[in-house]
Amino acid sequence: MASSGIIVFIFTVLCICAVKSGFIKVECKAENVGHYGQQSLLECVVKTSSDVTDPNIRMVAWKKLTSPEDEGDLVLGFNRGKLDEPKRGYRFAEPSWNEKNMNVSLLITNTAVADNGDYKCIVITDSGDDSIVTTLKVQAKYSISTVYSIPKKIVPNTDSTLVCESHGGYPQGTIRWFDEENHEWTKSSEMEAKQSDDGLFQLTSRLPLLRASTFQKYICAVFNASGGREDEKTFETNIPSSRESPEEQTSSAYTSKVVAPLVVIGSLIIGLLLLLLYKRQSQKTRRNSTAPLMGGHRHVSEALQDVEEGYNSHEDEPINQDQS
Ligand SMILES: *[C@@H]1O[C@H](CO)[C@@H](O)[C@H](O)[C@H]1NC(C)=O
Numbered sequence: 001m002a003s004s005g006i007i008v009f010i011f012t013v014l015c016i017c018a019v020k021s022g023f024i025k026v027e028c029k030a031e032n033v034g035h036y037g038q039q040s041l042l043e044c045v046v047k048t049s050s051d052v053t054d055p056n057i058r059m060v061a062w063k064k065l066t067s068p069e070d071e072g073d074l075v076l077g078f079n080r081g082k083l084d085e086p087k088r089g090y091r092f093a094e095p096s097w098n099e100k101n102m103n104v105s106l107l108i109t110n111t112a113v114a115d116n117g118d119y120k121c122i123v124i125t126d127s128g129d130d131s132i133v134t135t136l137k138v139q140a141k142y143s144i145s146t147v148y149s150i151p152k153k154i155v156p157n158t159d160s161t162l163v164c165e166s167h168g169g170y171p172q173g174t175i176r177w178f179d180e181e182n183h184e185w186t187k188s189s190e191m192e193a194k195q196s197d198d199g200l201f202q203l204t205s206r207l208p209l210l211r212a213s214t215f216q217k218y219i220c221a222v223f224n225a226s227g228g229r230e231d232e233k234t235f236e237t238n239i240p241s242s243r244e245s246p247e248e249q250t251s252s253a254y255t256s257k258v259v260a261p262l263v264v265i266g267s268l269i270i271g272l273l274l275l276l277l278y279k280r281q282s283q284k285t286r287r288n289s290t291a292p293l294m295g296g297h298r299h300v301s302e303a304l305q306d307v308e309e310g311y312n313s314h315e316d317e318p319i320n321q322d323q324s
């Protein structure tokens with residue numbers, strides 16, 4: 001009796017050691033990114049220590065966790081040589097997976113927002129067992145469906161509001177506003193985020209336009225949760241002063257390109273001419289100022305001289321400061 005008791009004890013200890021000492025290990029990518037409506041892969045493989053030859057998998061359970069402590073919801077299971085009825089849209093990533101295949105990766109065929117979160121992969125083999133938790137981050141790209149104004153036609157010098165709607169994104173993103181010179185107006189706007197039944201976010205942003213400070217163009221842009229610009233739409237306010245046909249716009253852009261340097265050069269030449277004229281005039285008046293009858297002129301020329309001297313002394317100032 002005693003000897004059989006000892007044998008049972010030794011057998012139990014051996015079994016526990018075999019499991020505890022970790023002859024196998026499940027290794028997964030810590031974080032997997034999945035795209036809404038596409039296939040997602042949760043990559044996990046079973047690693048065995050070198051003294052394990054020809055391992056067989058007895059059981060695999062893939063569970064979706066709703067909280068870290070909970071039991072989880074079985075989405076894919078293999079037990080005693082056969083697959084449990086898997087949840088629709090979940091399967092082993094390896095096309096003809098069997099108990100000899102150590103790649104136990106899970107494939108989600110049509111990723112939904114509800115698939116976002118933690119998964120537990122439990123593996124039992126004839127050489128030990130292990131389990132691990134891995135995460136799927138679901139992303140969906142935002143697009144802007146519409147930008148419109150209230151009232152529909154913006155009347156100059158009255159208040160109006162621009163509305164921008166974006167849909168189909170995950171996780172929550174933001175809508176930002178810019179004018180045609182790329183100045184940001186987001187601080188003046190208000191955004192609302194709603195989650196539809198499929199879990200995707202619908203963003204709506206309202207930008208009040210104040211009378212007398214309305215630009216010709218506004219750009220509504222949507223950014224994803226990590227700050228990537230995903231879509232944008234331009235809204236033209238059609239304020240009369242800015243109503244130009246595309247040809248007129250390009251021709252005016254062209255003329256402004258040509259005219260701007262001409263204006264600069266022209267004003268430089270005029271400036272130089274004026275300076276010459278003034279120099280000549282002041283020399284003349286200086287000569288004339290000796291005549292007592294030209295008192296009025298003298299005042300003018302003195303004033304001009306003062307200005308000239310003042311200007312010169314200003315120029316000297318920084319040098320004086322440097323010397324002191
Ligand atoms: C596991 O299988 C999937 C699907 O065939 C494959 O994409 C992945 O690279 C495999 N992983 C490893 C580590 O072999």
Ligand SMILES: *[C@@H]1O[C@H](CO)[C@@H](O)[C@H](O)[C@H]1NC(C)=O
Binds near residue numbers: 226227229
């Ligand atoms: C945000 O967009 C960037 C650039 O398009 C992309 O690399 C990133 O994965 C996106 N992030 C999310 C959370 O969607």
